[in-house]
Amino acid sequence: MLGTRELEINLGPQHPSTHGVLRVKLKLDGETIVESDPVIGYLHRGCEKLGENRNYIQTEVYTDRMDYIAAINENLVYIEAVEKLLGVEAAPRAQYMRVILAELQRIASHLVWLATHALDIGAMSVFLYCFREREAILDLIEGYCGARLTTNAIRAGGMRLDFPDGWTGAAKDFCDEFPARLKEYDTLLKTNRIWMGRTKDIGVISGEKALSYGITGPCLRASGVNYDVRKAMPYEVYSEMEFDVPLGSVGDTYDRYLVRLEEMRQSRLIVLQALAKMPEGPVMNKVPKRIKPPAGEVYVVNEGPRGELGVYLVSNGTDTAERCRFKSPCFVNLQALPELAKGHMVADIVALIGTLDIVLGCIDR
Amino acid sequence: MKEQLIQYLAVPMLQIAAIIGVMLLCVMYLVLWERKLIAFMQVRMGPMRVGYHGLLQPIADVVKLLLKEDVVPKAADRWVHLISPIILMIPALACFAVIPFTGTSFEVGAFTIPLVNYDVPALTVTSWVADLNIGLLYFLAISSLGVYGLVLAGWSSNSKYSMLGSLRSAAQMISYEVPLGLSIVAILMLSGTASLVGIVEAQQEAGHWWLFWAPLGVPLLWPQFIGLFLYFVAAVAETNRAPFDLPEAETELVAGFHTEYSGMKFAFMFLAEYLNMILAALIVSVLFLGGWLPVTFGIPGLSELFGNFLPFLGGAGAAITGFFWLALKVFLVLTVYLWLRATFPRYRYDQLMSLGWKWLIPMGLAHVMVTALFMLLRG
Numbered sequence: 001m002l003g004t005r006e007l008e009i010n011l012g013p014q015h016p017s018t019h020g021v022l023r024v025k026l027k028l029d030g031e032t033i034v035e036s037d038p039v040i041g042y043l044h045r046g047c048e049k050l051g052e053n054r055n056y057i058q059t060e061v062y063t064d065r066m067d068y069i070a071a072i073n074e075n076l077v078y079i080e081a082v083e084k085l086l087g088v089e090a091a092p093r094a095q096y097m098r099v100i101l102a103e104l105q106r107i108a109s110h111l112v113w114l115a116t117h118a119l120d121i122g123a124m125s126v127f128l129y130c131f132r133e134r135e136a137i138l139d140l141i142e143g144y145c146g147a148r149l150t151t152n153a154i155r156a157g158g159m160r161l162d163f164p165d166g167w168t169g170a171a172k173d174f175c176d177e178f179p180a181r182l183k184e185y186d187t188l189l190k191t192n193r194i195w196m197g198r199t200k201d202i203g204v205i206s207g208e209k210a211l212s213y214g215i216t217g218p219c220l221r222a223s224g225v226n227y228d229v230r231k232a233m234p235y236e237v238y239s240e241m242e243f244d245v246p247l248g249s250v251g252d253t254y255d256r257y258l259v260r261l262e263e264m265r266q267s268r269l270i271v272l273q274a275l276a277k278m279p280e281g282p283v284m285n286k287v288p289k290r291i292k293p294p295a296g297e298v299y300v301v302n303e304g305p306r307g308e309l310g311v312y313l314v315s316n317g318t319d320t321a322e323r324c325r326f327k328s329p330c331f332v333n334l335q336a337l338p339e340l341a342k343g344h345m346v347a348d349i350v351a352l353i354g355t356l357d358i359v360l361g362c363i364d365r
Numbered sequence: 366m367k368e369q370l371i372q373y374l375a376v377p378m379l380q381i382a383a384i385i386g387v388m389l390l391c392v393m394y395l396v397l398w399e400r401k402l403i404a405f406m407q408v409r410m411g412p413m414r415v416g417y418h419g420l421l422q423p424i425a426d427v428v429k430l431l432l433k434e435d436v437v438p439k440a441a442d443r444w445v446h447l448i449s450p451i452i453l454m455i456p457a458l459a460c461f462a463v464i465p466f467t468g469t470s471f472e473v474g475a476f477t478i479p480l481v482n483y484d485v486p487a488l489t490v491t492s493w494v495a496d497l498n499i500g501l502l503y504f505l506a507i508s509s510l511g512v513y514g515l516v517l518a519g520w521s522s523n524s525k526y527s528m529l530g531s532l533r534s535a536a537q538m539i540s541y542e543v544p545l546g547l548s549i550v551a552i553l554m555l556s557g558t559a560s561l562v563g564i565v566e567a568q569q570e571a572g573h574w575w576l577f578w579a580p581l582g583v584p585l586l587w588p589q590f591i592g593l594f595l596y597f598v599a600a601v602a603e604t605n606r607a608p609f610d611l612p613e614a615e616t617e618l619v620a621g622f623h624t625e626y627s628g629m630k631f632a633f634m635f636l637a638e639y640l641n642m643i644l645a646a647l648i649v650s651v652l653f654l655g656g657w658l659p660v661t662f663g664i665p666g667l668s669e670l671f672g673n674f675l676p677f678l679g680g681a682g683a684a685i686t687g688f689f690w691l692a693l694k695v696f697l698v699l700t701v702y703l704w705l706r707a708t709f710p711r712y713r714y715d716q717l718m719s720l721g722w723k724w725l726i727p728m729g730l731a732h733v734m735v736t737a738l739f740m741l742l743r744g
Contacts, residue, residue, distance in 0.1 A: 009525045031529070031714050122608065122711025128407040194608055194710045346529070346618075347611075347713045 006034055009346075013042045017120045017350040020360030024337070024349065033349060036341045038334055043364040051324030056082050056156070056291045059324065064150035066326060067362040069112050070305045072105040072141070074362075075154045077302035080235060081311040082156045084300055085293035091285045094158030095236045096278040100171065101144065101153065102236075103267040103274070107178070108137040109305035110264045117257070117354035118189065121198050126185055133181055136174050143167055157287030168275055175268050175275075186261060199254040203340035203352045206251060213339070214332045217307025219356060222259045223251030229303035240277065241270045253355040260357075292319050306330050306357050326365055330358040368486050380494045384461050392639040393423035399703045406707040433628040438523060441625065445521035450626070450633035453514030456507045457640040463500040464647050465562045466492040467657045467687030468569075469680050492684065493562060500561040501553065504648065505546060508603070511637065512538040515622050518634070522625035530621025533611045533714060540721040541602040541609075547729025548595035551588075551736035552652045565656035574655035580739035588739060591732050593653045595725060597701075600645035602721070604638060606702060608709035609717060646698035647691075654694045657687030 012023035021042035027035040047066055051059045063074040076098055083090065090098065115130035138148045144163060145153040153159065189195045205215070207223040220227055228245045230238040246262035248255030297314040307329025314323035333356045340352050397412065397419065404411030412419030437446055473488045497503050512535055519531020553559060555575055556567040568574055576589050602609040611621075618624070623634045650656060659671035674689070675682030712720065 007525060007529075009529075031533075118710065122610075123709065124403075124607075125407050125707045128409065132408060188708075189710075192710065194712055194716075197716050198710055198713060345713055345715060347711070 011349065018353060019116060019358055022353065022358065022360055026346070026349065028346060031345045033341050033344055033346065036338045036349060038337050040334070040363050043360045045365070047365040048324050048326060052321055055319040056321065059321070061152055064152050065361060066328070066365055067304065067306070067359050068149055069359050070105050070109040071149055071151045072101045072153060073302060073304040073309060075151060076102055077300055077304070077309045077311050079154045079156055080302065081298050081300040081313045082291065082293070084298045085296060085313055085315050086156060086287065086291065088157050088285055088287055091158035091282050092279055093281045094283045096274045097159050097163065097283065098154060099236050099238065099241070099274045100271050101141070103270045104137050104140060104171070106267045106305045107264050108134045110260050113260060113357045114185065117351070120350040120354040121195065123189065123195065126188060129185055133178065140167070140171055140174060143170065155284065156291055158284035160284070162283050171271065172275060175272050178268055179265065182261065182264060196254065198351060199257055200252060202253040202344060202348050203355060204250060204252045205336060205340060210251065210336070213336045215307070215336055216329050216332065217304065218259045218263060219256055219307065219333050221245060222248035222255040224249055229301055229308055233301065235302060237274070241273050243270050253351055256355045290319055292317065304329055306359070306362065307333060328362045328365060330362040334358050334363060371485060372488065376488065376490060377494050384494065385458060388461060388640060388643065389636065391643055392636055393427065395639055395643065395699060396426070397423050402700065402703050403707045430629060430632040435628040435630060438625050440523040442521040442523070445517050447630070449514045449518035449521060450630045452517060453511050453637040454633045456510040457637040457644065459507050460504050460644050462494040463497050463503055463561050464493060465496070465565060465651065465656060466691060467684045468565065469684040469687060471681055471684055492688070496560055496562045498558070498560045501549060501559040508641070508644065509538065509542055511641065514637070518626070519622040524625050526618045527622050527624045530618045530624070534605060534622060537605070537609065537611060537717060538603055540718060541599045544595055544721065544725035544729045545599035545603060547726065547733060548592045548599065549652065550733045551592050554736060554740060561651050565651055565658065568655045569658055574653060574658065576653040580743055588732070588735055589653060591728065593649065595729050595732060596649060596652070599725060600649070601702065601705065602717070604641040604645055606642065607706035608711050610711060611714055611717060642699065642702060643695065646695045646702065649698050650691055650694035657691045659686070659690050
């Protein structure tokens with residue numbers, strides 16, 4: 001008897017294009033995806049529990065290791081939550097510094113996304129070009145805090161140190177050089193029929209559906225929903241910055257590509273504005289050495305490169321949180337993968353994992 | 366009897382040994398050139414450690430592959446697993462038999478092999494092993510046998526990734542053979558022969574490469590550019606190179622059909638792929654770019670000058686010059702090959718199929734018609 005059966009295939013957890021240790025159980029009909037089921041948890045380190053066993057200062061170290069591509073954004077949202085618990089504000093100069101570093105980190109994170117996304121689709125050179133640009137940003141971050149990835153740079157009440165001499169000049173130089181480079185990569189991909197064929201109309205999700213899944217960040221904005229925490233609930237000094245929120249119309253992989261590319265350009269503008277407006281003065285407000293916030297609970301959200309980063313903290317009056325919870329945008333965005341992948345080909349699943357821009361450290365925590 | 370034995374047995378044997386040796390060396394340095402060129406395009410250094418600027422890297426690679434353990438998966442079909450790299454390799458090498466590397470034959474005078482005192486009569490040694498009058502058909506027939514190697518490799522590995530890879534390659538190679546064949550038809554009509562030597566000689570007679578065949582006498586109206594384009598695209602797809610490298614798409618299928626291969630078996634598959642690339646570049650050079658004919662820029666006087674760089678060597682000088690020109694053309698074609706890999710993203714399976722069947726095959730048919738029409742107009 002001849003019969004046909006669906007082919008079950010395990011994509012990962014060790015696979016070149018799952019961006020870490022994601023495992024996707026695929027059911028294939030030939031090359032067409034019938035069903036896909038992401039399995040997570042291979043990088044679970046118990047960051048939330050650690051946050052309940054270490055004091056507030058120690059816990060910041062673990063936020064570096066969640067979204068390791070965008071550590072400063074994770075640092076920032078956690079410290080903002082601690083500051084809100086304490087009832088202190090960051091020093092004015094420090095607020096600008098935070099915005100500069102966070103936006104540089106956003107560009108770096110988007111560059112990693114562009115690099116790996118292009119590599120997944122087979123454009124090898126873009127990968128190396130983007131990493132060259134990212135290296136310049138990492139050099140800046142290293143020049144400020146001494147670490148490239150695990151920055152741990154932000155303190156409750158401000159920043160620990162001011163920018164070193166010549167740092168702002170170097171940051172400006174980077175911003176001057178960046179648009180031409182970005183345009184080059186954009187041309188390399190956008191003028192290519194194959195790239196268009198591989199991204200247009202792949203993984204379309206409507207704004208309504210994206211909202212119901214709880215998707216945030218560039219993936220949501222590519223579906224045409226205008227929601228950016230930086231505009232909707234401005235934190236730090238974002239209310240003083242002028243920038244556009246790029247929106248997509250179709251909600252396919254190509255729109256997500258365009259939105260992220262435009263976000264990089266906008267982030268560069270924010271960095272330049274913040275550099276120009278940054279006041280002189282101390283970078284640290286008076287904050288007690290041992291952080292012991294009064295009992296209470298807070299929930300703080302930030303716009304991370306991948307979407308809405310959230311931190312929920314419950315304090316019981318000691319130097320250790322009673323409850324510490326991180327809301328990861330990648331985790332939420334990844335839910336949409338089965339919906340996006342249905343009916344596409346095997347080759348598209350890697351493009352879709354790439355376009356959701358997931359970081360497994362952020363998902364598993 | 367003795368003369369025939371030498372002419373038809375000993376000489377071809379030596380030629381085959383020489384071609385295999387030179388081609389394997391070419392593959393080794395093609396890999397190095399690929400790594401260096403792509404590194405240059407990607408603002409990297411490429412191999413730098415072994416030898417001056419990595420010049421000995423290929424030798425280190427070969428030694429590494431020779432010493433590696435040969436892992437065979439438990440559930441694999443051992444014999445088929447063993448035999449499929451060989452099935453891939455043999456057609457790739459066999460095709461080189463009909464390639465004319467240079468036009469002039471070497472005259473070897475009578476001499477005696479010392480120690481054994483064996484008299485060898487005067488010989489004429491050509492640069493090709495065999496000048497078949499069906500050379501082009503032989504090439505098409507033998508080179509398409511390689512697909513069996515891929516399919517069997519994927520099937521015998523007993524891995525889902527390998528299986529998907531080999532299914533893709535089977536579909537891909539079968540569909541792209543059609544435009545490949547169609548792009549050659551025009552050349553056959555122009556040359557009036559299927560012998561590769563004959564095709565180059567026909568170009569010599571016509572006074573221009575088939576690429577620059579201008580039926581209306583108007584420069585830049587060269588219909589064979591379409592033929593070259595068709596052939597090149599189809600050949601890239603045939604050899605599973607980027608942007609058509611779906612059978613081994615590393616971001617989707619890990620390594621495709623050779624996922625479960627290691628050591629020398631893997632090296633054989635690797636060699637076969639690069640041999641096929643060199644072969645495709647050789648065929649492009651012979652069919653469209655005039656084979657061993659010199660580059661003359663259309664200036665008649667130059668063909669004398671460029672036809673023989675070493676006039677004091679006589680016929681041997683002309684032969685070496687011809688070889689140089691062919692090598693130069695092959696090198697340039699291969700460089701374009703590698704350039705593609707650094708530039709393009711990868712096609713998706715269905716897009717690949719629609720490109721082959723909906724674009725290249727109609728284009729190939731139209732190309733044959735247009736060439737025929739022009740030939741008819743010219744009479």
